[in-house]
């Protein structure tokens with residue numbers, strides 16, 4: 001019994017960690033740019049695929065599997081390059097457009113990137129062989145927890161801590177919060193918001209690509225993973241509250257654990273419980289647990 | 295110093311300003327007076343680069359700023375306190391003021407500029423760590439001016455700084471503005487109540503339905519019964 005609970009709990013927290021990274025990126029971009037970027041699902045998928053490429057190369061040149069976390073992080077960071085390309089090349093032209101147009105645009109981007117992924121990597125699932133279990137398995141109250149999951153959980157907590165520190169204690173973080181509160185006023189105080197938009201969007205992109213890169217040793221990369229993830233990220237954001245970092249954290253934890261509980265109890269209904277909660281939140285607390293947006 | 299030359303401004307294809315011109319010389323205090331909806335905020339927002347005139351131009355210290363972006367205009371030395379104060383609710387009083395000192399370096403150090411802002415509005419010093427959301431309307435107005443002052447600007451634009459304030463607070467804010475005048479920047483104040491036009495005003499512009507209908511010394515407008523009626527809304 002205890003063993004099952006521990007198993008469910010750890011698997012839930014593992015999923016929550018990855019989900020948090022992507023949702024944090026989504027929230028950050030929404031907070032500052034007021035764009036709900038559906039394409040963050042694609043950033044996650046790209047992170048996963050490039051992660052596999054980097055890990056395969058790393059292993060092929062004799063890199064030890066226990067250091068595979070390095071090429072994974074590298075893949076996440078290399079993909080930062082798409083941040084400025086998409087923000088400067090596309091989004092900056094649509095900040096004044098209405099929300100529906102922006103949503104459609106980021107959804108189109110999601111579909112396009114999905115096609116590009118199919119074009120490059122094909123439609124068969126890919127995976128990193130021999131990395132996941134290379135870190136060993138830990139026995140916690142009789143449950144077998146892959147050490148890799150713990151590493152990802154710790155990495156995610158560290159990233160959350162760094163983000164919290166940046167946002168509350170640094171000049172850049174205060175400027176981000178000011179711009180997100182009132183971007184017209186920020187400009188009147190001499191802040192070049194174009195500059196802030198590129199940086200924030202790139203940061204949001206990297207959170208997504210790192211999320212995808214970190215998750216991939218535990219599963220297989222598939223072209224639909226972008227859409228699957230955006231559904232979960234949407235649930236996280238609705239439950240936690242749009243634009244709130246705390247909301248991303250708590251929302252991800254809830255969705256991650258719920259997902260693994262329902263998967264253990266009745267796998268066919270894995271998503272149903274989450275949808276029910278999303279609907280309950282939308283009806284009774286539409287601003288989410290920590291949201292301020294109405 | 296600042297010169298607005300015959301601007302026409304449209305919002306959503308309706309003309310809001312027609313042929314508006316106004317000047318503020320170095321160290322001069324200009325008051326732009328007009329009823330609600332006359333076009334004061336639109337004029338000030340056009341100077342700040344939020345709106346682009348269809349016709350005419352705006353120049354500051356000899357430089358054409360008509361097409362410049364707001365952050366560039368701010369960095370040239372124009373501080374702006376909007377009508378709604380524009381306080382960042384999620385930031386503390388101190389953080390609100392600090393931001394101004396990061397974007398533009400001037401002869402004064404960051405510390406000096408922050409100190410000066412508190413000196414002009416001593417009340418704020420007691421609320422340093424309070425978030426914007428926890429400040430009263432009057433405190434927000436003060437913080438908004440203090441923050442614009444921390445830019446160390448050559449020109450301060452204050453959009454209805456006395457609006458909605460209790461009479462004692464009006465006196466207090468007016469006294470602070472007088473302290474600022476002694477530091478030398480030019481000031482443009484907009485106002486809808488003739489009784490709030492500060493004694494220290496050098497030049498008064500009256501705006502009505504998007505047009506400047508009078509400009510001159512405050513004593514001169516006191517002679518113009520017709521203009522006074524328009525401002526009061528009894529014409």
Ligand SMILES: Nc1ncnc2c1ncn2[C@@H]1O[C@H](COP(=O)(O)OP(=O)(O)O)[C@@H](O)[C@H]1O
Nearest residue numbers: 305306310328329330331332333334335336337
């Ligand atoms: N965003 C807007 N959309 C439509 N009309 C506007 C907008 N902003 C201002 N106006 C109109 O422009 C006119 C001038 O407004 P404003 O400059 O705010 O006046 P004031 O500051 O003198 O009260 C008003 O008639 C107002 O209705």
Ligand SMILES: [Mg+2]
Nearest residue numbers: 334335336377
């Ligand atoms: Mg106004």
